[in-house]
Amino acid sequence: MTGYLRTTQFWLFLLAATYLSLTSRPPGALEVFSDKILHAVGYFLLFISCNLAYSPYRKLSGKILLLLCYSIIIEIIQHFIPNRQFSGLDILANLTGLTWGLLVTVYLKTKVAKIARKDL
Secondary structure: OHHHHHHHHHHHHHHHHHHHHHOOOHHHHHOOOOOOHHHHHHHHHHHHHHHOOOOOOOOOHHHHHHHHHHHHHHHHHHOOOOOOOOOHHHHHHHHHHHHHHHHHHHHHHHHHHHHHHHHO
């Protein structure tokens, strides 16, 4: 995947996440799933997307910090949107998703490095 496509997929995903987070009426299809599961899965995918877009396998803690700050800012803004509210549990679910993303990324990095050593 070229650099342009990698960064574009991340920014489009972030834009979609921002829209879904800030709209006063999210799509009804999302109500079928647990709110906290949607947060965790969404931020898991957001982290993976960010890691693919920017220096894969590098600066992981910085990516976590930036996406967590984004999560907190979104929750603060939601306080001022009709039919939305600030939720510390949503932030915790987002952090859970980011942590899953970090764990999967580190695991895959380890596996790829092990495979690369065997090929040498």
